[in-house]
Amino acid sequence: PSTVIAAFRATLEEIVEADLLLHVIDVTHKCCVEQAHVVTKTLDDIGVSNIPIITVLNKTDLLIDMKLPDKIYNSFPDALPISGISGYGIPKLVASIQKYLKASTVEMTVSLPYRNGDLISVFHKYGIAVNATPGEESVKLSGELPASVAQRFRKYRCQ
Structure with missing residues (x-):
């Protein structure tokens, strides 16, 4: 109603x-x-x-x-x-x-530039980060994300 x-x-x-x-x-x-x-x-x-x-x-x-x-x-x-x-x-x-x-989560490792702090926050808010490795210009995050959120990180995915 x-x-x-x-x-x-x-x-x-x-x-x-x-x-x-x-x-x-x-x-x-x-x-x-x-x-x-x-x-x-x-x-x-x-x-x-x-x-x-x-x-x-x-x-x-x-x-x-x-x-x-x-x-x-x-x-x-x-x-x-x-x-x-x-x-x-x-x-x-x-x-x-x-x-x-x-069934609806995706395991991924991404390298996120610090200038994209909003994406780093999204990864931690919606995902489960099992590993975080800080670098000079970016942080490498490994973990699980809901499939609906993971698509936002595809271009930052590590090979």
């Missing part, structure tokens, strides 16, 4: 920078399926339908016998049921996130 979009504009603007989204649904809310569809439409409206989403069904510990109602299960058959309180499903969620992130 437009009121929600206005209230969370800054958050929604950050979403476009994400490599992965977690759509957390409160399965105890009577309108959770409808709310989830509104979220999906809102994400489409702001142009981020190309970002992968892991759908998470939270508060499953509050369901009778932890069984999802058919309406929820049928609407989100690939969703991961979890309980933030009991920890149920959290290891599987973490494994799914790790699997995605590992």
Whole structure:
């Protein structure tokens, strides 16, 4: 809804920078399926339908016998049921996130001139630098970067 979009504009603007989204649904809310569809439409409206989403069904510990109602299960058959309180499903969620992130990272070594301090900052902000070797005019960084960020460093890549 437009009121929600206005209230969370800054958050929604950050979403476009994400490599992965977690759509957390409160399965105890009577309108959770409808709310989830509104979220999906809102994400489409702001142009981020190309970002992968892991759908998470939270508060499953509050369901009778932890069984999802058919309406929820049928609407989100690939969703991961979890309980933030009991920890149920959290290891599987973490494994799914790790699997995605590992598949979407690029290992690279780059030589970045100090005059490009902004790129050095980007490497450290979004990547994992495992080695940094300072030189006279540049720093050599080795590590992993999200594929979406790595393309900015291609021309600085070491052979």
